Amino acid sequence: xxxxxxxxxxxxxxxxxxxxxxxxxxxxxxxxxxxxxxxxxxxxxxxxxxxxxxxxxxxxxxxxxxxxxxxxxxxxxxxxxxxxxxxxxxxxxxxxxxxxxxxxxxxxxxxxxxxxxxxxxxxxxxxxxxxxxxxxxxxxxxxxxxxxxxxxxxxxxxxxxxxxxxxxxxxxxxxxxxxxxxxxxxxxxxxxxxxxxxxxxxxxxxxxxxxxxxxxxxxxxxxxxxxxxxxxxxxxxxxxxxxxxxxxxxxxxxxxxxxxxxxxxxxxxxxxxxxxxxxxxx
Amino acid sequence: xxxxxxxxxxxxxxxxxxxxxxxxxxxxxxxxxxxxxxxxxxxxxxxxxxxxxxxxxxxxxxxxxxxxxxxxxxxxxxxxxxxxxxxxxxxxxxxxxxxxxxxxxxxxxxxxxxxxxxxxxxxxxxxxxxxxxxxxxxxxxxxxxxx
Numbered sequence: 001x002x003x004x005x006x007x008x009x010x011x012x013x014x015x016x017x018x019x020x021x022x023x024x025x026x027x028x029x030x031x032x033x034x035x036x037x038x039x040x041x042x043x044x045x046x047x048x049x050x051x052x053x054x055x056x057x058x059x060x061x062x063x064x065x066x067x068x069x070x071x072x073x074x075x076x077x078x079x080x081x082x083x084x085x086x087x088x089x090x091x092x093x094x095x096x097x098x099x100x101x102x103x104x105x106x107x108x109x110x111x112x113x114x115x116x117x118x119x120x121x122x123x124x125x126x127x128x129x130x131x132x133x134x135x136x137x138x139x140x141x142x143x144x145x146x147x148x149x150x151x152x153x154x155x156x157x158x159x160x161x162x163x164x165x166x167x168x169x170x171x172x173x174x175x176x177x178x179x180x181x182x183x184x185x186x187x188x189x190x191x192x193x194x195x196x197x198x199x200x201x202x203x204x205x206x207x208x209x210x211x212x213x214x215x216x217x218x219x220x221x222x223x224x225x226x227x228x229x230x231x232x233x234x235x236x237x238x239x240x241x242x243x244x245x246x247x248x249x250x251x252x253x254x255x256x257x258x259x260x261x262x263x264x265x266x267x268x269x270x271x272x273x274x275x276x277x278x279x280x281x282x
Numbered sequence: 283x284x285x286x287x288x289x290x291x292x293x294x295x296x297x298x299x300x301x302x303x304x305x306x307x308x309x310x311x312x313x314x315x316x317x318x319x320x321x322x323x324x325x326x327x328x329x330x331x332x333x334x335x336x337x338x339x340x341x342x343x344x345x346x347x348x349x350x351x352x353x354x355x356x357x358x359x360x361x362x363x364x365x366x367x368x369x370x371x372x373x374x375x376x377x378x379x380x381x382x383x384x385x386x387x388x389x390x391x392x393x394x395x396x397x398x399x400x401x402x403x404x405x406x407x408x409x410x411x412x413x414x415x416x417x418x419x420x421x422x423x424x425x426x427x428x429x
């Protein structure tokens with residue numbers, strides 16, 4: 001009897017699908033699922049954040065306490081102004097605001113977890129009046145009052161946990177790294193609707209403190225000038241902050257609807273603050 | 283950002299290098315399979331030859347590792363389930379290469395056939411899921427040389 005081993009045909013044990021096609025199909029599927037989960041988690045975090053007690057927020061923020069700059073005369077002045085804003089804005093009991101001053105030319109201010117509000121010298125130096133500064137402070141405090149930092153933080157946390165779970169499920173950290181690390185300490189950015197809500201609350205506070213809202217729109221006029229020198233003009237839909245012109249218009253609309261005068265006597269910034277903001281260590 | 287660039291660079295190099303190596307390997311496998319067709323392979327335990335033959339154990343072993351691209355694709359695939367296509371060609375190459383090495387050993391001994399052929403695999407990194415993926419495929423059997 002004759003024996004022979006025939007050569008088996010190719011392609012039985014190996015799929016002929018192109019590996020790149022396979023990869024793109026998997027990646028596409030994953031991105032669609034990730035997008036759905038992302039949106040669902042973001043909505044959920046927004047809904048749940050309101051029920052997180054402020055004490056918890058303080059607990060979380062106490063971990064970063066060492067990162068905040070040491071208090072000084074400028075932060076004391078900011079704190080003083082903030083205390084007046086807090087009284088006018090009627091924050092819930094137990095919610096306290098702590099102002100921090102950073103000696104840096106960055107034109108920025110932001111609110112973060114635990115009622116901590118950080119102001120940069122660059123922004124204070126640009127403020128034409130105390131009223132304008134109070135507007136910015138009110139705006140940041142309104143973020144805290146409306147629980148925006150904790151809801152943004154919760155969203156980041158939920159997504160971070162999701163990424164960790166996915167990467168654990170796939171048996172390696174590669175997928176997790178590819179999806180990007182939704183870290184805990186990334187800068188908290190707020191949505192446009194959150195910014196608009198904070199603007200409206202800040203305007204109400206300003207009217208309550210000074211009896212008029214003069215100076216409120218100066219902040220955004222300043223920012224408008226800044227941005228024309230800056231990154232350039234992105235279309236409105238791509239920006240998280242409502243366009244400055246839109247915000248100026250919104251301020252005028254809200255002021256008119258509530259009968260708050262747009263004109264009035266504005267308070268100048270104390271001489272010491274103006275000098276400090278200009279003559280810095282830098 | 284630097285992480286992402288490194289990741290993409292590894293992915294691209296894993297894909298191109300892995301693909302080139304795979305094509306080259308398949309060409310070599312097909313050519314050598316034709317070359318060594320005269321050494322026959324049987325899974326049967328009993329020799330088909332009636333004449334007396336000397337017997338010897340012959341083995342062929344291959345250790346094969348995934349590339350970065352295959353690793354990422356299989357990582358993604360493991361989220362959804364289904365055929366791990368990225369690994370199919372890898373293991374196919376490993377099996378055929380192991381048989382070829384076994385045949386080579388048999389032919390060097392002057393054998394005409396190998397009976398009772400079996401395969402054995404062993405995962406090199408063991409069960410640690412975060413380690414690299416590599417597997418040994420070994421083919422072994424009894425080579426029969428006509429006396």
